[in-house]
Amino acid sequence: MLKKIRRGLLPFMVLAALNACKSQPKPDTERIPLIIDADTANEVDDLFALVRAVNEPKFDLLAITSAQFHTSPYASDSTVAESQEINEHLMALLGRTDIPLPLGSNAPLEASDAPQDSEAARFIVKKAHELEEGRKLQLVILGSCTNVASAILTDSTIVPKMQVNYLGFWHDPVSNRYNKKEFNSGNDSIAVNVLLNRPGLDIRVMTATTSQHLVFHKTRVDAHLKGKGGMADYLVDRWESYERWWTQKDPEKTKWTMWDVALIEALVHPEWTRQKTFETPKENTQRHIQIYTHIDVDQMEKDFWAHINQFVD
Template sequence: MNYPKILEEHRIQRLQPKSGTLRIVMDTDTFNEIDDQFAVVYALQSPERLQVEAFYAAPFFNDLSTSPKDGMEKSYRELHKILDLMNRTEIPVYPGSERYLPGPETPVESEAARNLIERALASSPEDPLYVVAIGAITNVASAILMNPSIINNIVVVWLGGHALHWQDTREFNLEQDIHAARVILDSGVPLVLIPCHGAASNLKTTLAEIEAYVKDSGVVGKYLYETYRNCHPDHFAYSRIIWDISTIAYLVNDQHTPSVLISSPVLSDDARWSVDNYRHFIRYVTHVERDPIFRDLFLKIKP
């Protein structure tokens, strides 16, 4: 695949934190876990920083779905449920891919991919569209394969894989669609990569904390509390990582997610990282500050 060439100085400039309001779309496997719901709410409750233009339902396949298509459809319904609860039904939701990429250069057509292309083409390098991806990155990779020129007008913020020093990067978002992950890493699209273990894994919370600071925060607070409570049968000495809010935290206040520029890593077939210092730069989050992120989230959920 011949991707457009972005000058490295321009890519680095695009990867610098930007002031003001950012236009974003969110690509999420919302029904897969309980962290997507928190991330969706966090984004919608941060209008001082984020203008949410659309949501895309991402595929997933595990014990909660019978196929990637079923996972995507459940996520699509879950997104509508959250928007209904928040009275934000003016924001469109688009169904995404029904399967993972069948090959390294073969996209999967979907309403989500086509809408992403449309919004990206209406953007510019000076005012890029931020694509927040918190699931298998099939929809975003498909859009890039369908129209590679969009890499000039977007910045992808993806929670995917584990830290580079981890023994492997067999992480759910990444490993579901290795072909799609490689498109994101190899295409040269400006990318902010947030590792799961080694960075976002700091974002642990407990039922007691959610009960104290979220439960009584209106309809949405009650929904998030019940979602957390129902995620595990026994909450004694139990905590859970709310991984996906790391992406929103990066965009809201990058001081809470320290990062560096590194060469885009190479992804092997068996989901391991290797380094090639001659590849293009990406921004790589090295750490996630747990306390200020949850403080910001809890304050914003309050009615």
Template sequence: MILQHTFNIPEEKKIRLIINSDTKNEADDQYAIVHAILTPLFNVRGIIGAHFGEHRTKHSMLESYEEIKRLLDLMNLTNEICAFKGAEKAMPNEQSPVSSEGSEFIIREALTDDPTPLYIIFLGPITDLAAAYLKEPAIAGRLTAVWVGCGIWPEGNMEYNLSNDIHAANVVLESEIPLWIIPQDVYVNPRVSISELAVKVKPHGDIGNYLYQQLVDFNLMMNKRTDWTNGESWSMGDSTAVSVLMDSHMFGYEMKPAPRITDDMRFLHYQNERMVRWYHYVDPRFTLEDMFAKLKLHYGA
């Protein structure tokens, strides 16, 4: 099934997109993936399953990969968009890439002759980009990476996506790859209530029902922990990566010198020439309402 959008986008505005996601880590990656697929501005070239450490499972990448395939099946897009396996674990150091079919796909897509701009959104650790760059540095000038990750400027702090591969983060931060960072204090802001999802997501096809139910189930499981959410809300943090590619949020970022990350995820500031785009604001209303609207347009009654 090829998606039929209700409006046209000028071809010169469209971009190629690769999604790299630790999809089964929790419950909002799934929303970001579906949002991206439903966005006509994007030509989704493939989706890479990422690992999320070994805190809950020894097979986190494979679980992410299977979840991606489940989403594509529910959207009847299994034959339209390819899923790839990413690295099974973090890099052991900054010189040793963990190769995977996902990193090989990044290299192939970056080095094609297609003049359409290539972007890759990373919704978990950035392992596969670091591996691709270490193997083929020429990709640096042929793609832009958007990462939902990193702690709060300027000191840094514990942040989950970063924690799952600090070595990879340092490789990319010291590379010449154009990098947009959506840090923790920004990506937490697109908050939803579960009631809102019941009204605006659940009714819209098999995919809407699945998106809603898997979040409800995960929320119930995780709220047995006292340090989790309040019980009736969620942050759609990963959807911010979709949002900044739809609209750059011109006044929502600054160019900052790339920090180096310490083992305890603090920022060291001495790279004065390597600059990255650091977001301080992504519009939650724009992000969430566009996702809800696209689900209704494609799967509404």
């Protein structure tokens, strides 16, 4: 009888062991070493993107750095401090005060050979050098390029150790024409060109042209988040209280473009994207960069809500 019981239990014991292994977090060497640089106080989608990135099993989230956005009509004299404040508050709501939050520069670059020193730039340099041989630090830029460009200008030996994932400018994939008159690019055009002109720097771009198609609707946001307290209501309040200055369309704010979420989702699920290799803009050093030309918006939104449910009671 005992042998029969043991034989009957064996498949269940094996299955339990396999499930236990699956539930274990991946070792750091298998996860993507990531620093997110965000102008979080600028709009709404940055907050949603950060929530999506936190606790993602594929990420080794090393830090969230704060970025400036001085060209906004709402800009104060310390936009980076505003981004920093939201980063700190949001991580507290998520129970992730262990994630480092280095402060970035409050001003854009003044020249292509002059970095803006900041805690964020120094942290990027430090982490790039700490990585094991053969691994690349992934820099995710959701706003201005000031901090990442400053890190490279401070210590160019980090270039082979990093890959830049940039959300910015408009791009026509048919003609390969670039339009840098886009908000993120305009907040530090010198820094954008520092990155594009840097030989050997691995750059992957989620353009505004591609990311504009990921749009969330308020009805669905409310269904998932409204009245749930904590982080959930914080996101809803940000959506409702932030006044869009760039358009008169949709005054009731029934929908919002989730530009930044598109880039985070693309890193988690590259299979939902298409990338192509393009020459850099003609005014820049001629070399190849990768550009996302398509994203599966339905899969990305479904995945976002599946991830965020872990934070909502």
